[in-house]
Amino acid sequence: MSAELLLFDLDGTLTDSAPGIISSLKLALADLSLPAPDDEVLFGLLGPPFWVSLPTIGVPEDRVAEVVEAYRAHFEAGAIFTGNSVYPGVVEMLTQLQQRGTLMAVATSKPQPAARRIIEHFGLAEFFVDGLESVFGADEAGVKRPNKASVIAHALAQTPVVGGGESITMVGDREHDVHGAAEHGIKAIGVAWGYGAPGELAQAGACAIAQTPAELLDLL
Helix, strand or coil: CCCCEEEECCECCCECCHHHHHHHHHHHHHHCCCCCCCHHHHHCCCCCCHHHHHHHHCCCHHHHHHHHHHHHHHHHHHHHHHCCCECCCHHHHHHHHHHHCCEEEEEEEEEHHHHHHHHHHCCCHHHCCCHHHHEEEECCCCCCCCCHHHHHHHHHHCCCCCCCHHHEEEEECCHHHHHHHHCCCCEEEEECCCCCCCCHHHHHCCCEEECCHHHHHHHC
């Protein structure tokens, strides 16, 4: 049977995790006596895995793993929840999509265990086709699923078969979501309330851009 499948990004799409991520990263850099750029620069890192983005702010390649480990210690000690919140309107949007019979899953570059903790904490698991089992993310080492395209592949491989690529849509706030979807021949809708720079989603090729969850619901 054919059905529509929506893959949602997490950070910047379902939840606003920027405060917790930025504060934890600043603490990690300080722990390791590495310089931290200002918050605006750190905000620009949100989206792709730190394995990719940390070298762009001057973290030596041979110290990225140290920074990631220190960051995770701070983030998972509390900021994972206290520096995070569900965007207004998201629960209502997911509720209506579920009532339509839409299949939904999460495809995030955040490590899968952390993503599942967040979805569970905020009570969002009920909206996804197999609950927490439908929350897909990167592997913790960033080797098996190092980018959004590989996470999408992981999600598609474990989600019920639907009616071809035309029935699948990726929803996210960064160019990486759009490019990752394109690698699998599926369309992407951007959300403007997340962490993307002005014009980023349109330039990446998003087929539409929603300003609010209510507008996204109309587009879908």
